[in-house]
Amino acid sequence: MKNIRNFSIIAHIDHGKSTLADRIIQECGAVSERELTKQMMDTMDIEKERGITIKAQSVRLDYVKDGEHYILNLIDTPGHVDFSYEVSKSLASSDGALLIVDAAQGVEAQTIANVYLAMDNNLELIPVINKIDLPAADPIKVAEEIETSIGIDATDAVLVSAKTGVGIRELIDAIVERIPAPSGDPKATTKAIIYDSWFDPYLGALALVRVFDGEIKKNQLVKLMSNNEEHQVLDLMYPHPLKRQKTNAIKSGEIGIVVLGLKDVSIVNVGDTITDAKNPTAEPALKYEPAKPFVFAGLYPIDTDKFEELRDALNKLKLNDSSLSYEPETSIALGFGFRVGFLGMLHMEVIKERLEREFDLDLIATAPSVVYHVYLTNGDMVEVQNPSELPSVSQIEKIEEPYVKATVITPSEYLGNVITLLISKRGMQDKMTYLNEDRVMLEYSLPMNEIVVDFYDKLKSISKGYASFDYEPIDFKEGNLVKLDVKVAGEVVDALSIIVPITSAESRGRALVKNMKEIIPRQLFEVAVQASIGSRVIARETVKSMGKNVTAKCYGGDITRKRKLLEKQKEGKKRMKSIGKVNLPQEAFMSVLKMD
Template structure:
C-alpha cells in the first residue's frame, strides 16, 4: 500500500468497513454528539467536528453545549469526503461537521457534548482525556499594538489543538503577552510557525522551560512554570524536575559523540541494543529540561540527520537547581532569568553576560552586566561608554579649556550612570532566546 500514490487505499477502506464494528448508539434517544475537533469560519462561526452517539440533528436546530453552557444554531451539517459535503441531517453512528454559528472560540471545546435545547439536562458524554502540556514558553508581540491580534490568533489555534494552552502575563521589559503550554519542543515550533505564517505576527518567544515542583519549608508542593515565579531560596526545602526516558536510534559510527552529549545532560544509561552491524538503540533516562530545546538539532547535526529520537515523560526527581538572574546597570531584567544546575552557574552566567555584552547597544555611560545567584555575583561584564569627542571643535587652543570640557563630560556621564536606565531593544531578546 502507498499513501503517496494511493495504491491499494481502496482495499484498505473496504477492510475497515468489513472488519471494524459499527459505532454503538441509539437513534431513538435524545441527540448527543462528541466534539473531537473544530475550526473557525468567519461566516458560519465555529465549525465543530463531531461523532453523533445518540439521536439525530437537523439543519436549523437550536443546540446547547453542556460543558461551556453555550447556545447556538445549526447553520450547516455535513460529511467529510474529504471536502465538506452538506446534508440535511446527521444521525447516530455518523461522523461529520456542524456549523454552530458561535463566534467566540472559547465556547466550543474539544471533548464537550452537543445536544439540542429541548434536552439540556441530558447526561454528557465521557469524552476523552486531553493531553496536558509539559513545556512552557512566553510569547510576546514585537509590536505592543499587536497584543489583541495575538490573543485572537491564539484563540483560533486553540480550536483545533486542545493540548495547547495560554494565559496572559506581563513583564516590564516586554509588555503584555502570553504564557503558552505545549506538548514538546516540536509542538512549540509548529505553533510559533503557524502564528507567523498564518496570522502574519512578528513574535518574541522565550526559551522553552519545563514545570518544576517546589516543596517549601512547610512541606507544601507548588508547581513553577517560569523563572519569574521562582520563590525565595530561603522558602525552598526541595526542588524536583521532570525526567524522561529517551530512545535514540543511530548509525554506530556516531556513538561516541552521542554518548558525550548524553553525559553532558547528566543522563543515566538503561540499555543498549544492536541491530545488525551498523545500527544502535540507546535508551537513557535524562532530565527533561535538557532535551526540550536544541537537543534534536544538535543530534541531527552530529549524525548528519541519520539519527532519530523518541521520549516518554517519567516522574519528578530531586534536582540541584537555582535561579540565575541578570542585572543590567544594577536593575534586574526578569526576562533573562533562567533555572540552571548549581554546578553550572559560573559557566551559564559567564556565557549569558558575554552574549549580552556582545549584542546590547553601547550607552553614553558604562553599563555593568552581572549574573547573580541568591544575591551573589557569579559573572560580570562591562559595556564601555560610547565615546563622544567634546574637544573636537576646539582644534588647538588653551589646554585648560579642554580639561574643563572633559571634566564636565566625565561628571555628566557619572550622573547618567546613576540615573540612567538601559533601554533593551526587542532584537536583543530575540537573539538571547534564540541562542539560550
C-alpha cells in the first residue's frame, strides 16, 4: 500500500488537463508511441469533437523511481461548471490532487470552486503551472495569483508544458513524494465505494470502485449496502483507456472495475458501499450527497412510439451519469415524454446529443426551467418544475425562486460590460476583489432562472472569451413572477409556457411571438400567435395564410363565376380556421431560448 498513489487532476476548462494526462500516461509507458492518440482519456466522440471532458476517467499506471516500483491511479476530471459533480465523485476516492493553472490565463472561477471541493475532502494539493511554452506565459505572476486568490503556498509549484513534455518527469516525482499513500486496513472486512458506473452491452452494469479496507476477490459474494442486494463477483479488472488488465483481487488502497453481471442497471448506485455478504462492514465507506438538478426540461420522442426506447436509454445513461434525474410527464402538444433534471445548459445539450447518437433517437427538448416554491392561500407549499403546473393566480400567495452565488473573474477592461450584464439579470453585488492590477473577481447573488438560458454565452461574448464563471445554489427568495402562456390558433401550447418577472413579461411576450411568427410554417388559413398572462393577451402576431388562386381555371365568362369561387374559398378558410391544427417544428420550442 505504501507504493500506491491515488490522485485526480482538477482545473478550469481548457487549462490542459487531458493533454497533461496523455503525457503522464506516455511517460509511464502505459501505451506505445503507435497507440498514443490525443485526449486518450476522453472516450466519447462528443468529447473529442467539442474538446471538453464530460466524464471523469481513471487509469492505472506503473512508475519506477530510484529502483522502487509505484502504482499511480490517475483520474482525469471535467473542467466545466456543469460537470462539477463528476469532480466531487473523483475527489472522494482520491488522496491528493494536481491543481492545473494555465500560465497565460491564470486562476479562473472553476479553479477556485474545484480547490474548495478538494479542501472539503482533505486532499493534498500540488499546484501545477501548465503551458509555460506559450509566449504570453507568466509563471511568477500566476504563482502569486494562486497564493492571493486561493491561499495555498505556490512557491514549490511544478512548472510544466503538457504540449512539449517539459517538466513531466519532475511532476510524476512530485506526485510520488508529496501525495500520501492510501490509508486502510488490508486485514479488515471488505469496504469499497462505487465512484463511477456504466453499462457494457456484453458484461452488463460495471462498477468502478476504490477499496478502503480488505479486498474484493473473484467469485466472492458481495453486498451492496444501499439496497442489501447480494451478488457474486464474476470478474475484476484494472482500468486502462486501451486494454483492461484482469486480476483476481483488488486490494486495499487500489482502484478497479467490478463485474457483477447485472442486467438491471438501477441496482448499481454511485456512492454505494460494497462489502462482504457474509461478514459485512458496520458503516458505509463515505456518504455521497446525490446531485441536485438545477435545470429542468421536457424530452419527448418525435416518433411517439419510441417512448419505451427513450425510457430504456435514460435508464442506461443514468448508470453512466448519476447526476441525471427524470420522471414521466405528458404534454397536450407533444404527447408522452420525460421531465429531466440537469446540472446546467451544457449538461442538457450533452445528454440530448448522447441520447440521439448512442441510442438512435429523435428528440424534441422544451425550454429549460428551474424549481419554484409556490405558497398557496390555504397555507400549503408546492414545488413547481413545469410552468404549466403553476396553480391559478387566485390560489397563489407568493412564489419563491432559487438564487445562486455567482463568481465571475474578468479582466478589468471588461468590468463595466460584465456588471451591466449582471444587473440586467437582476443580480445583487456581494463582493468585488482585485486579484491583481488587471483581474477582478466579482461575487453576485443571481436568480437561477436568469442564468439557465444564455447567460454564459453573453458573458463570453462581452468579455471576448476572457471572463470565467462559476455558481453554487444558495437559497430561495420571493419574486414578483407571472406565467407567460403562448396560444397558437387559440390553443395554449403548454410546452412553451415560461415563468418570468412581471417587469419584463410584456417585452418577453412580444419577443417570443415575433420569433414564433418567423418559425411557424404558413398554413392554408391565418394563424394567430398570442402571448398572454392569465386571460389578458399582451402581444399578438399573425402568420399569413398561403395564397391559392382558385380563379385560375376561369377563363373569361361572367365576373359572378369568379366571385362565387372566391366566396366558397372564404367559407372554407373560415371552417379550416376553426378546426385546423398547426404542427409546430422543433425550432418553435427552442425559440424561447433565443429571446433577448
